[in-house]
Amino acid sequence: MLGEYPIKGRRAAEISASVERAVADGGLEPGQLLPPMRELAQSLGVNPNTVAAAYRTLRERGVIETAGRRGSRVRPKPATTAREHIRVEVPPGVRDVSDGNPDIALLPPLAEVFAAAAAAGDEDPVLYGSDPLEPELVRRARAGFDADGVPEGPVTVTSGSLDAIERVLAAHLKAGDAVAVEDPGWGSMLDLVPALGLRIVPVGVDDDGPLPGDVERALREGARALVVTCRAQNPTGAAVGPERARELRAVLAGAPEVLLIEDDHGHAIVDLPLHPLAGAVRHWAFVRSVAKAYGPDLRLAVLTGDAVTVDRVRGRQRLGPGWVSRITQRAVAGLWAGGAVDVAAVATSYGERREALISALAERGVVAFGRSGMNVWVPVPDETGAVARLLHAGWAVAPGARFRMSAGPGVRVTVSRLGVGEMAGVAEDVAAAVRPGPGRGYA
Numbered sequence: 001m002l003g004e005y006p007i008k009g010r011r012a013a014e015i016s017a018s019v020e021r022a023v024a025d026g027g028l029e030p031g032q033l034l035p036p037m038r039e040l041a042q043s044l045g046v047n048p049n050t051v052a053a054a055y056r057t058l059r060e061r062g063v064i065e066t067a068g069r070r071g072s073r074v075r076p077k078p079a080t081t082a083r084e085h086i087r088v089e090v091p092p093g094v095r096d097v098s099d100g101n102p103d104i105a106l107l108p109p110l111a112e113v114f115a116a117a118a119a120a121g122d123e124d125p126v127l128y129g130s131d132p133l134e135p136e137l138v139r140r141a142r143a144g145f146d147a148d149g150v151p152e153g154p155v156t157v158t159s160g161s162l163d164a165i166e167r168v169l170a171a172h173l174k175a176g177d178a179v180a181v182e183d184p185g186w187g188s189m190l191d192l193v194p195a196l197g198l199r200i201v202p203v204g205v206d207d208d209g210p211l212p213g214d215v216e217r218a219l220r221e222g223a224r225a226l227v228v229t230c231r232a233q234n235p236t237g238a239a240v241g242p243e244r245a246r247e248l249r250a251v252l253a254g255a256p257e258v259l260l261i262e263d264d265h266g267h268a269i270v271d272l273p274l275h276p277l278a279g280a281v282r283h284w285a286f287v288r289s290v291a292k293a294y295g296p297d298l299r300l301a302v303l304t305g306d307a308v309t310v311d312r313v314r315g316r317q318r319l320g321p322g323w324v325s326r327i328t329q330r331a332v333a334g335l336w337a338g339g340a341v342d343v344a345a346v347a348t349s350y351g352e353r354r355e356a357l358i359s360a361l362a363e364r365g366v367v368a369f370g371r372s373g374m375n376v377w378v379p380v381p382d383e384t385g386a387v388a389r390l391l392h393a394g395w396a397v398a399p400g401a402r403f404r405m406s407a408g409p410g411v412r413v414t415v416s417r418l419g420v421g422e423m424a425g426v427a428e429d430v431a432a433a434v435r436p437g438p439g440r441g442y443a
Helices: 014-026 039-043 048-060 111-123 135-147 163-174 187-195 212-220 242-253 307-318 326-337 343-363 383-393 418-432
Strands: 064-067 072-074 155-158 178-181 200-205 222-230 259-263 282-291 300-305 377-380 410-414
Touching: 014 048, 014 155, 039 048, 039 135, 039 282, 048 064, 064 259, 072 111, 072 187, 111 326, 135 155, 135 282, 135 300, 155 163, 155 200, 155 307, 163 187, 163 222, 163 259, 163 282, 163 300, 163 307, 187 200, 200 212, 212 222, 282 410, 343 410, 343 418, 383 410, 383 418, 410 418
Parallel strands: 178 200, 178 222, 222 259, 259 282
Antiparallel strands: 064 072, 155 300, 282 300, 377 410
C-alpha cells in the first residue's frame, strides 16, 4: 500500500529528508495526503515515535501541515523561511528597534567609489570568460585575513555571508546531514539549514561564543558541520575570546573531518581581536561580509578556506550567478583602500550604546547581554507578553523565537537607531515589561 509514497529511511532525519526530496522532484505533490504515522512506521520497520519526529520536523520546516484526524498533507506552497515571518508589525508612532540594521550615519558614501568603478569598467569591460575576481579586492581581503591570523587559503567572493555559507554547506553535505548551529543564533541560518534538507543540532552560547561541551556533544551525535560566529554574534553579541578559541580548537582536534564555517559578523564594526578556529580541521571556510560596516545593499562577502572547499564553491557559483559584479568588487576595494570606515570609531559608537542599555537594565534588575556588535539580548520569562507590552510602550523589539530553538525565551534590541541618552527610558520600559532574569546565561 505504501508503494505510492516514495518515502524511505530509518532515522527521523532520513525520513524527513526523503519527504523533502519527494516534494522537490514531484514525487509528492502539493495537497497530497501522507500515510498515517503508524502505517508508515510499520512499512519502514521503525518505531512510530521516529516517524512522529520526522513529521514534526517537516511541520516546523513548513513542508507539511497536519489537520488532526484528517492527517498530514504536503503544503500547497511549502515554506522554507518561516522565521522571517516571526516579526512585529510596527504601527505609526512606535520606534522600531527590531530589524538589526546598522546606523546609516555610520555608513560611508558610495557614489564616488561606484562612479570610479563604473568608469574603470567602461575602459576595460568585464565579459563572459573574464576573471570573476577583482585582483585588488582579493589582495586586500587576503592581507586582512593574514593580519588576523586566518590560515593561508584561496579567496573568492560571494553575494553576502549567507550565500557563502549556503554554498559551503552544499559543497560538502547531503540531505539529512546534521549541522551544529548556535542557539540562540542568526534566524536566517536557522532557516537556511532545514531549507537545504539538513538537520540542526543546537549548541548553547555564552558571552565567549559556542559552549565547548555542547559542541563536543553535537559532534558525538553526528554533526558533520559546525557554524561559529566569531564576533558580534546575532542576537547575543557574543565574541570568541582566546581561551574559548583554545577550548574549541581542542574539541575540533578530535573531529578533523567535521566541516567548520566561521562567520566574522563583526568585521569592521568591532574592535575586539579575532581568534579564528580555522585550520583546526581538514575542511574549513572563513567568511566576511561588508553589510554591517559598508551597507547591506552591497551584497558582497569575501571567503577563504581550504583549497578543496573554495574550488567547489567557485565551481558551483559558475553554474549559477557566474560571479559577483566586478563593479561592486572594485567599489568595495576602493572603500577599503580609502579607509572609508573608521573601525575604532564605529566600534566605540555601538559599544557606548550597548553598554549604556545593558548598564541601565542592570540598575533595574534586568540581566542583558551584548559583548559586541549592535544588538542586546534580554532573556525574559514570557516572550509574547514582553513583546506585546513593549509594543504598547512604544518599542518594537525582535521576538526571540526568530533566533532560538532550545534556548530560553528572550527579546533582541538593536541599539543602532538609539542615542546613549535614550537608554534609560528604554531600560525603564523593558524592566516594566519583564521580570529580572534568573542568572547569567542564555539557555
